[in-house]
Amino acid sequence: MSEDPKKLPDELSKESSSAPSPILDWSSQPAGKASWPELLGVTAEEAEKKIKEEKPELKIDIVPPKSMVTMDYHLDRVRLFLDESGKVAQVPRLG
Numbered sequence: 001m002s003e004d005p006k007k008l009p010d011e012l013s014k015e016s017s018s019a020p021s022p023i024l025d026w027s028s029q030p031a032g033k034a035s036w037p038e039l040l041g042v043t044a045e046e047a048e049k050k051i052k053e054e055k056p057e058l059k060i061d062i063v064p065p066k067s068m069v070t071m072d073y074h075l076d077r078v079r080l081f082l083d084e085s086g087k088v089a090q091v092p093r094l095g
Contacts, residue, residue: 035093036078044080047088051078058094065089 033054039047048060061079063069069079073095083089 035091037091039088039092040090041087043087044082047080047092051092 036047036051039050042050044062048062051058051060057076059074059077061069061077063079063081065082065084075094078092078094080088080092081090
């Protein structure tokens with residue numbers, strides 16, 4: 001790739017026809033509800049049942065207290081982070 005050394009960086013960027021790809025394509029977000037704040041403090045079973053009633057296609061991951069999880073993001077997954085008593089400790093959300 002030979003670039004004209006006389007061109008300014010601004011001129012070079014105008015020649016670029018492709019924009020960088022977004023890290024997350026928000027246009028592919030599923031329609032509808034993406035979080036369930038009303039489920040804070042309920043049991044994992046109750047939370048899973050409620051989410052499945054609203055969005056049966058979602059995968060529910062139950063995360064025990066002090067467990068490690070990966071940072072990957074899945075639009076078809078909801079994690080239920082539980083406290084020591086087995087109740088939902090964080091707002092369940094897609095991802």
